[in-house]
Amino acid sequence: MRIYVSRDSAARAVGADAVAAALEAEIAARGLDARVIRTGSRGMVWLEPLVEVDRGAGRMAYGTATPDQAAAILDGAADSLGPTEDLDWMRRQTRLTFARCGVIDPLDLADYEAHGGLAGLRRAVAMNGQEIVNEVKTSGLRGRGGAGFPTGIKWQTVHDAPGDRKYIVCNADEGDSGTFADRMIMEGDPFCLIEGMAIAALAVGATQGYIYLRSEYPDAIAVMEEAIRLARSAGLLGPSILGSARAFDMEVRVGAGAYVCGEETSLLNSLEGKRAVVRAKPPLPALEGLFGRPTVVNNVISLATVPVILEKGAAQYAAFGLGRSRGTIPIQIAGNVARGGLFETAFGTTLGALIHDIAGGTATGRPVKAVQVGGPLGAYMSAGEFGTPFGYEEFDGAGGLIGHAGIVVFDDTADMGAMARFAMEFCAVESCGKCTPCRIGAVRGVETVDRIRRGDASAIPLLTDLCETMKDGSLCALGGFTPYPVMSALRKFPEDFGPVREAAE
Numbered sequence: 470m471r472i473y474v475s476r477d478s479a480a481r482a483v484g485a486d487a488v489a490a491a492l493e494a495e496i497a498a499r500g501l502d503a504r505v506i507r508t509g510s511r512g513m514v515w516l517e518p519l520v521e522v523d524r525g526a527g528r529m530a531y532g533t534a535t536p537d538q539a540a541a542i543l544d545g546a547a548d549s550l551g552p553t554e555d556l557d558w559m560r561r562q563t564r565l566t567f568a569r570c571g572v573i574d575p576l577d578l579a580d581y582e583a584h585g586g587l588a589g590l591r592r593a594v595a596m597n598g599q600e601i602v603n604e605v606k607t608s609g610l611r612g613r614g615g616a617g618f619p620t621g622i623k624w625q626t627v628h629d630a631p632g633d634r635k636y637i638v639c640n641a642d643e644g645d646s647g648t649f650a651d652r653m654i655m656e657g658d659p660f661c662l663i664e665g666m667a668i669a670a671l672a673v674g675a676t677q678g679y680i681y682l683r684s685e686y687p688d689a690i691a692v693m694e695e696a697i698r699l700a701r702s703a704g705l706l707g708p709s710i711l712g713s714a715r716a717f718d719m720e721v722r723v724g725a726g727a728y729v730c731g732e733e734t735s736l737l738n739s740l741e742g743k744r745a746v747v748r749a750k751p752p753l754p755a756l757e758g759l760f761g762r763p764t765v766v767n768n769v770i771s772l773a774t775v776p777v778i779l780e781k782g783a784a785q786y787a788a789f790g791l792g793r794s795r796g797t798i799p800i801q802i803a804g805n806v807a808r809g810g811l812f813e814t815a816f817g818t819t820l821g822a823l824i825h826d827i828a829g830g831t832a833t834g835r836p837v838k839a840v841q842v843g844g845p846l847g848a849y850m851s852a853g854e855f856g857t858p859f860g861y862e863e864f865d866g867a868g869g870l871i872g873h874a875g876i877v878v879f880d881d882t883a884d885m886g887a888m889a890r891f892a893m894e895f896c897a898v899e900s901c902g903k904c905t906p907c908r909i910g911a912v913r914g915v916e917t918v919d920r921i922r923r924g925d926a927s928a929i930p931l932l933t934d935l936c937e938t939m940k941d942g943s944l945c946a947l948g949g950f951t952p953y954p955v956m957s958a959l960r961k962f963p964e965d966f967g968p969v970r971e972a973a974e
């Protein structure tokens with residue numbers, strides 16, 4: 470009998486460790502042939518079972534259990550717990566990147582391999598770098614960190630760049646509001662990220678990798694470090710990847726704890742032990758990155774998606790999706806929703822379907838007023854835009870941003886004027902201070918929103934001008950994108966900006 474107990478940090482917070490320990494003690498006391506498997510998360514948080522029992526004739530889902538129920542679960546009497554909810558949502562997902570999450574023991578390499586793991590790396594070892602790059606290009610994979618830059622083209626640049634050393638840097642800083650896909654895959658399927666980074670290394674000729682992992686994720690840090698240790702002793706990392714003549718190793722570096730540390734050049738400075746200030750581009754990190762060497766900087770999900778592309782072939786991956794947005798994307802739904810969590814699906818689902826069908830509308834039962842997609846730098850979208858299909862170009866056309874695919878939902882009690890002020894305030898607090906439009910602009914932005922909200926209509930054109938200056942003059946997207954939430958709130962919800970709303974319309 471296999472008993473699955475969720476091990477991700479959310480489940481641990483509600484007692485998963487105690488439940489697993491009680492089950493293990495009961496199994497030992499009875500001398501049973503049963504195994505407790507500490508899985509990652511299977512997806513939508515509200516449906517995530519803490520305990521699932523596979524009795525062979527079909528896997529049965531259970532809800533959260535207490536340690537006291539361990540005996541009843543083993544007796545089979547735990548049916549009284551009942552399935553938490555209809556698992557219809559699981560069937561509606563297309564799980565490629567997250568296929569193993571919640572199914573395997575995250576730190577059991579044999580279990581990983583038994584579920585398709587390492588097939589991509591084995592194929593890559595038999596290919597040359599250019600062939601791997603071509604495969605990733607053909608898949609249509611684009612950077613899942615937010616900018617959507619084609620991963621294969623970035624790898625081509627690093628592949629072609631001269632350099633005595635090259636690096637693979639995984640961006641696991643995951644600073645966007647309402648996002649947790651990076652954490653879930655690192656906690657639930659860490660070998661998948663290691664495999665993706667090893668394939669990237671083979672593709673571009675890198676020998677050393679780093680995972681820049683935010684300090685707020687202690688469980689992910691512990692799981693990744695242990696997985697790297699296991700991978701090294703199994704010969705996946707080290708002087709000879711899978712017995713080949715190619716070397717690659719990696720380590721985890723804990724993030725310095727600022728939103729801007731996720732910006733790739735600031736991240737590289739932090740990794741080099743310097744203050745995390747943004748560097749001007751060019752030069753691109755692909756040409757002069759870590760310690761001045763050609764460097765692939767990719768998001769966790771971009772890298773963790775590479776193994777399935779190599780395993781199943783680029784064409785199969787590219788068959789999913791919409792327009793130039795190929796494959797699947799793990800969408801993270803949070804904020805005021807009845808059901809929140811991660812939902813992996815092919816590009817193309819509409820925003821409205823995600824909010825209403827998948828997330829079940831608001832938790833408060835009130836109408837949805839606004840949705841922010843793409844983190845704190847994403848525009849606010851209103852009900853009129855819920856027909857927008859999830860795709861990079863489609864969101865861009867609607868003035869929005871997919872970003873890292875986090876959706877934060879607000880009901881009709883939200884004060885969008887306050888949210889616009891918050892966007893400026895966030896930028897002022899998180900600014901690295903290198904360029905004036907962001908460092909000074911965000912501080913003046915807070916004051917200007919306050920003036921508008923106090924009824925000073927003359928401050929509206931001032932805010933518009935300030936936003937234009939920040940958009941055009943900022944060195945990075947922190948200052949450059951903050952105008953999107955601010956101006957979208959002002960344009961779409963002028964009634965929340967005090968008595969001067971007519972002037973804003």
Ligand SMILES: NC(=O)c1ccc[n+]([C@@H]2O[C@H](COP(=O)([O-])OP(=O)(O)OC[C@H]3O[C@@H](n4cnc5c(N)ncnc54)[C@H](O)[C@@H]3O)[C@@H](O)[C@H]2O)c1
Binds near residue numbers: 766871873
């Ligand atoms: N995941 C998160 O938590 C988070 C947080 C904040 C912002 N973001 C996202 O970050 C995005 C902005 O990121 P950015 O400033 O790095 O975007 P960018 O457009 O400057 O670059 C995107 C990536 O493509 C690379 N690139 C660009 N041109 C290239 C070329 N010719 N050859 C090789 N590589 C090339 C860049 O080095 C970078 O890795 C925003 O869209 C936002 O959604 C994500």
Ligand SMILES: Cc1cc2nc3c(=O)[nH]c(=O)nc-3n(C[C@H](O)[C@H](O)[C@H](O)COP(=O)(O)O)c2cc1C
Binds near residue numbers: 611772
């Ligand atoms: C202020 C700021 C913060 C960012 N934070 C992250 C982050 O936490 N994680 C991430 O993957 N990308 C982040 N990015 C985007 C990175 O700069 C970069 O585009 C990304 O890591 C490239 O990987 P990808 O091509 O796989 O998406 C951020 C960008 C900006 C401007």
Ligand code: SF4
Binds near residue numbers: 747902905
């Ligand atoms: S826009 Fe802000 S965060 Fe980016 S470089 Fe300028 S001051 Fe730093």
